[in-house]
Amino acid sequence: MYEHCFGLLPGAIRTKLIAPSTALLGFSEESAWPIGIIELELELVDDDNKELVRSTIVEFVVVRSYLKYNALLGRTTLQKLAAIPSTVYGLIKFPTPLGIKMIRSETQDASVAAVEQAEKQPSEEEQLRSCMIIANPRYPDQKIKIGGGLSDETKFKLRNILASNTYVFAWKEADMTGVPREIAKHKLNANPSMTPVCQKKCGMVLERSEWLKAEVDKLVKANILREVRYQTWVANPVLVKKLDGSWRMYVDFTDINKASPKDNYPLPKM
Incomplete structure (x- = not known):
């Protein structure tokens, strides 16, 4: 060999x-x-x-x-x-x-293929001009990016394919129903010897609190979150402002991470 x-x-x-x-x-x-x-x-x-x-x-x-x-x-x-x-x-x-x-x-x-691929790269102006299309007219603000170097015929066919298959995309939170629990379910392997931590409540201004409540309601209706009556581990939500001025919600899982077992050989050495 x-x-x-x-x-x-x-x-x-x-x-x-x-x-x-x-x-x-x-x-x-x-x-x-x-x-x-x-x-x-x-x-x-x-x-x-x-x-x-x-x-x-x-x-x-x-x-x-x-x-x-x-x-x-x-x-x-x-x-x-x-x-x-x-x-x-x-x-x-x-x-x-x-x-x-x-x-x-x-x-x-x-090497020849790499050189030819570099020569075929469209200019930055061409990419910005023709890489965003509207696939679902009900959501004109949610555009889909396609390659700017494609031919007009290919772009036309691609638009038709995306427009006729809009149901495969999640256009709102209610569309992201996820995988049914009877098919797959993920569980955090927290150390049972660790005492559950209930973080002290952190207050928010009225504007952030109202936005956070509306966001959680969307996730509950989409069956992504569900209400828990008797909590064991409690973590505060954290809001971070994005570049467009809107908010992104995170959760402070610092205490849960400390109670989770660590891999002996984490990435990339595993």
Whole structure:
């Protein structure tokens, strides 16, 4: 196995395949059972003078796949080589005793596509002039942004598609009914040994209080919030003014966050 597009020249070290012990799980949760595991000597050849600059032993998992690449290098191998790949420009850089070396892809499809995409980018004036459309005439203030570089025919078809499918969008709070509780329900895993915290009530001026009450009524009617008679955890709402002068409502969940268990390996290390 080798990745021809990056000029990798391997030689077999362990010629016999070792039976795998686990299946491979993809990003879309599909599973595939590998054919076996084999060790290969990975040799990196510099493109400029065609000299061997690095070599290392890599363990490959052999699978049946229709990918255009013969081999894929994982993060473990890249970290072992201290290599930095770039899929946009089709190259990889890595340190060697002779300095920093670079391997280029034999095909420049990725770099050419990136250049063509940059040349096709519409001007800022064109984007501002034609990227906002009204899909639902009942809500003219709620516009939908589309690409300004689209052709007139494509824009016309896109407007018709959006106008004929306005029911899939949430135009008001009552439309955001969410997923039924019998299908999915989320629960906060608060530590039961922690004593519930009832924050001291924070007063608001009349204007903010009236706006907050109206906003909560909308969420209750949309079945997003529901009234609780006997509260355990109580947190104050917080209003933050947006750029357009309106308000955005938040909730101070500081105490609940302290009582929630923490991941041993939070993102991005998990």
